[in-house]
Amino acid sequence: MAARARVDPPSGGTLKHVESLIPSLGPSEQKVAREVVENPREVSTLSAAELAERTATSAATVIRTCQSMGFKGFHQLRLYLMRDLVAATPPEAVPRMGVGDPRVWLPAVFESAGKELAHASAPVDYENFDLAVDALVGARRLLLAANGGSAPVAQSALIGFLALGWHPEAPVDAAVQQLTAASLTPGDLCLCISSSGANILTLHTAEVAAKAGATVLSITGFTHSKLHRISDIPLVCGDVTQTWPTGTVAANIGQFVLVAALQSAAAHRAGRLEAESAVTSEVIDLLADDDAGESD
Known part of the structure; x- marks a missing residue:
């Protein structure tokens, strides 16, 4: 595998970056990479030869793996791991979710979620993000497609786009998603959301949209997943299922934020922020009318 463009993961984001790339790497x-993700503290103290011995590979494979992931070599990866480990909260300091007094563990849950979310942006390609914003601004039609655990993200996105003056289509039924995708034409945009990048229903919609000539924009948790490969503009937002028993919901946190960021940037670029203000004011007025009716 050819070396990627050099990366500079944000503090705490190195493991998310490595994890997102695992599906794109060769078996060795x-x-x-899995040894790095599973044992970062130990790996940060090893030499390339020692890591090769632990993984039954070679020192050359270790160095090639690091370069495939965008690092200059193993030494640079170790520096990033050490940086992140210094800043990390020791695992034993985080109470187990759901066990014991909620006054103890519930605040820790929210603190942990914030840290996971901060790291989830590590794999985002900023050039693709800009391309995605341009695609949203220029799209004649916008189809939002997601199924399974990612479906709530698409429905939330629907509300956000409507508030900003877009008129997206976001059918809940997977068959209707595919039928709608078939009606798209060049100049239209299909936004597909799947944490795994392997949801067969969402993949079919992406394939139909691509065949129709529409631009396919995707949000996934893994680089070079099947959805990533199908997409014209792939965005990867780090999956956060590792430390959460409610994994699907937790994984969506990053997706929600990334979609909101896309909406905000597109609205700013298209001059639609005034539309959001007007819609928000109208909703507030409607709610106020409902409250007044209840008091009569």
């Missing part, structure tokens, strides 16, 4: 490289 995946063994090295």
Whole structure:
């Protein structure tokens, strides 16, 4: 695998970056990357030869893996791991979710969620983000497609786009998603959301949209997933299922934020922020009328 463009993960985001790339690596490289993700503290103290021995690979494979992930070599990866470990909260300091007094563990849950969310942006390609914003601004039609655990993200996105003056289509039924995708034409945009990048229903919609000539924009949790490969503009937002028993819901946190960021940037670029203000004011007026009716 050819070396990627050099990366500079944000503090705390190195493991999310590595994890997002695992599906795109060869079998031997995946063994090295998984060892990094599963044992970062130990890996940060090893030499390339020692890591090669642990993974039954070679020092050359270890170095090649690091370069495939965008690092200059193993030494630079170790520096990033050490940086993140210094800033990290020791695992034993975080109470187990759901066990014991909620006054103890519930605040820790929210603190942990904030840290996971801060790291979830590590794999985002900023050039693709800008391309996505341009695509949203220029799209004649916008189809939002998601199924399973990612479906709530698409429905939330629908509300956000409507408030900003877009008129997206976001059918809940997967068959209707595919039928709608078939009616798209060049100049239209299909936004597909799937944490795994492997949801077969969402993949079919993306394939139909691409065949129709529409631009396919995707949000996934893994680089070079099947959805990532189908997409014209892939965006990867780090999956946050590792430390959460309610994994699907937790994974969506990053997706919600990334979609909101896309909406905000597109609205700013298209001059639609005034539309959001007007819609918000109208909703507030409607709610006020409902309250007045209840008091009569």
